[in-house]
Amino acid sequence: MTIQLEAPAIDIRSLTKSYGTTVAVNxxxxxxxxxxxxxxxxxxxxxxxxxxxxxxxxAQPTSGQAMFGGYPLRPELFESMSYMPEQPALYDCFTGRxxxxxxxxxxxxxxTARAQSLVDLFGLDLRKKVRALSKGQKSALALTLAFAxxxxxxxxxxxxxxxxxxxxxxVLDLMIDAAAGGATVLFSSHQIGQVERAADHVAILHRxxxxxxxxxxxxxxxxxxxEATFDGDAPRFGELDTNPNVRRxxxxxxxxxxxxxxxxxxxxxxxxxxxxTSMRILDQNLEDIFLAAVGGKQDVL
Amino acid sequence: xxxxxxxxxxxxxxxxxxxxAVLLTLHVLLLPIMGPSNNHLVIGAGVQSAGHAARAQASxxxxxxxxxxxxxxxxxxxxxxxxxGGSLSEENDGHLALAWTKLVSRTRYAxxxxxxxxxxxxxxxxxxxxxxxxxxxxxGALRFLTIDRDAWFNLARxxxxxxxxxxxxxxxxxxxxxxxxxxxxxxxxxxxxxLGLGAANLPAHWGALVKFVNYFNPLAYATYSDVQTQPLxxxxxxxxxxxxxxxxxxxxxxxxxxxxRRLET
Numbered sequence: 001m002t003i004q005l006e007a008p009a010i011d012i013r014s015l016t017k018s019y020g021t022t023v024a025v026n027x028x029x030x031x032x033x034x035x036x037x038x039x040x041x042x043x044x045x046x047x048x049x050x051x052x053x054x055x056x057x058x059a060q061p062t063s064g065q066a067m068f069g070g071y072p073l074r075p076e077l078f079e080s081m082s083y084m085p086e087q088p089a090l091y092d093c094f095t096g097r098x099x100x101x102x103x104x105x106x107x108x109x110x111x112t113a114r115a116q117s118l119v120d121l122f123g124l125d126l127r128k129k130v131r132a133l134s135k136g137q138k139s140a141l142a143l144t145l146a147f148a149x150x151x152x153x154x155x156x157x158x159x160x161x162x163x164x165x166x167x168x169x170x171v172l173d174l175m176i177d178a179a180a181g182g183a184t185v186l187f188s189s190h191q192i193g194q195v196e197r198a199a200d201h202v203a204i205l206h207r208x209x210x211x212x213x214x215x216x217x218x219x220x221x222x223x224x225x226x227e228a229t230f231d232g233d234a235p236r237f238g239e240l241d242t243n244p245n246v247r248r249x250x251x252x253x254x255x256x257x258x259x260x261x262x263x264x265x266x267x268x269x270x271x272x273x274x275x276x277t278s279m280r281i282l283d284q285n286l287e288d289i290f291l292a293a294v295g296g297k298q299d300v301l
Numbered sequence: 302x303x304x305x306x307x308x309x310x311x312x313x314x315x316x317x318x319x320x321x322a323v324l325l326t327l328h329v330l331l332l333p334i335m336g337p338s339n340n341h342l343v344i345g346a347g348v349q350s351a352g353h354a355a356r357a358q359a360s361x362x363x364x365x366x367x368x369x370x371x372x373x374x375x376x377x378x379x380x381x382x383x384x385x386g387g388s389l390s391e392e393n394d395g396h397l398a399l400a401w402t403k404l405v406s407r408t409r410y411a412x413x414x415x416x417x418x419x420x421x422x423x424x425x426x427x428x429x430x431x432x433x434x435x436x437x438x439x440x441g442a443l444r445f446l447t448i449d450r451d452a453w454f455n456l457a458r459x460x461x462x463x464x465x466x467x468x469x470x471x472x473x474x475x476x477x478x479x480x481x482x483x484x485x486x487x488x489x490x491x492x493x494x495x496l497g498l499g500a501a502n503l504p505a506h507w508g509a510l511v512k513f514v515n516y517f518n519p520l521a522y523a524t525y526s527d528v529q530t531q532p533l534x535x536x537x538x539x540x541x542x543x544x545x546x547x548x549x550x551x552x553x554x555x556x557x558x559x560x561x562r563r564l565e566t
Contacts, residue, residue, distance in 0.1 A: 020467065056398075056401075057401060057565070058397060058398060058401060058565060058566070059565050060565040060566075061566045074402055075404050075405050075406050078402045078403060078404050079404050081402075082402075083398060083402050084396040087395065089395055089396045089397070089398035089399040090396075090399075091396060091399075093309075094305075094308060100309055101308075102304050102305045103303060105302070105304035106302055106304065106403055106404070107404070126414075137509065183486065205349065281312070
């Protein structure tokens with residue numbers, strides 16, 4: 001057991017956001033430690049962007065709140081916090097240079113040399129107006145603005161969206177570098193491989209609710225796959241449906257695969273009783289964990 | 302903090318100055334072609350003939366009032382006030398994530414943005430007055446310019462007209478994401494219609510309604526004629542008319558602020 005002496009960089013407390021009868025975020029509580037890279041995963045409409053908007057005051061939460069270093073959001077915090085929305089909020093009529101200048105005049109900590117190095121990294125042409133930039137270039141410009149202030153907290157919504165694989169890798173490196181320097185990074189992504197590479201903490205949202213969170217390594221250690229092969233079609237195991245440690249069961253012909261939390265001993269015993277021809281216990285990767293968390297309990301292929 | 306708005310108005314200012322410079326140059330080039338016989342300036346009721354003899358014999362009716370400059374500048378500034386009166390709406394059109402993640406409160410950001418816009422409108426007013434003076438000077442007619450009795454009232458009135466129209470435009474559009482330009486354009490038409498209705502001979506109850514609406518219509522305070530003895534201003538005294546325009550401007554800005562601060566989705 002660890003005792004956290006200092007307040008989390010971001011502490012989301014019982015956050016709920018409803019649009020009419022639709023609950024976009026449902027009672028979400030997540031503490032994001034300082035210096036961590038926290039990946040927020042979820043399917044489309046899971047509530048990731050709404051969560052970001054709520055914690056940054058761009059959307060009014062129905063209930064709950066977010067604290068930053070123990071304090072509620074206030075304008076002064078943006079001196080040490082950067083946000084990159086999913087759709088970069090850039091001004092079409094201005095050039096990249098104009099945007100750099102706007103940020104430079106807005107934030108005392110804006111590092112012009114750092115901005116230039118990021119411009120070089122992404123190969124941006126600052127003379128072009130934003131309306132003439134591709135989606136990836138817009139993302140790159142927004143990332144440049146976000147990282148150029150050397151913020152202590154970075155909130156990045158789909159930061160790799162539209163970027164080519166080389167620049168996607170650059171973004172991951174930037175996040176890792178920022179965290180190595182003590183910054184806290186909260187980001188969302190559909191690319192689970194990237195999250196697995198960069199994030200040390202992860203939370204999975206599904207239909208507005210938190211279904212799983214923790215250290216990536218812990219989750220991977222806790223989550224196993226019990227895979228068994230039978231002579232004929234794999235039988236159905238009723239006890240797997242009722243076992244709370246079983247997140248998901250996949251059956252495909254002679255193969256059955258159970259995604260379990262913990263050691264999976266009970267599952268192994270149940271399957272062994274049905275005399276499989278072979279059985280093995282595998283570690284899950286983050287994609288397996290994600291799919292098990294957001295998928296249905298029974299999934300027959 | 303308001304550098305973005307400064308970039309926007311700087312661009313507008315550059316375009317405006319270039320336009321005025323081009324017009325002034327064209328005027329200088331065309332002046333000799335027009336010839337001395339055509340070189341006369343008609344402003345308001347005063348007709349100023351070119352030529353030394355004519356100028357030497359200028360009578361009181363040849364003089365034209367300084368207020369004319371202010372009226373022209375007021376109309377031009379009001380047009381720009383309408384255009385730049387959509388600045389908060391433009392922030393709402395996908396840029397709140399930038400505008401609301403600054404180091405200042407939303408109120409301060411919006412006030413700062415609108416202050417920059419209003420300063421720009423004031424510049425447009427001054428430049429237009431200078432342009433009008435330059436054109437007049439090219440005709441050698443500046444000597445006929447006279448500071449009329451209502452000049453300072455008209456200066457304040459037309460400056461406040463632009464400010465009031467700015468406030469109305471902001472109030473009508475601050476909560477809009479799109480169609481801000483349409484709303485501002487339609488509002489000009491509606492204001493002009495009510496201005497016209499105010500001069501029409503309507504049945505009493507309709508007349509009362511139009512009169513009431515025109516208290517809040519900046520254009521109703523914009524009528525100008527240097528020969529009219531009974532101006533159609535909504536209020537009887539200068540002070541009240543100026544106060545009303547200032548109140549419309551302040552009310553518009555306040556309404557815009559209230560809306561813009563609550564744009565969370």
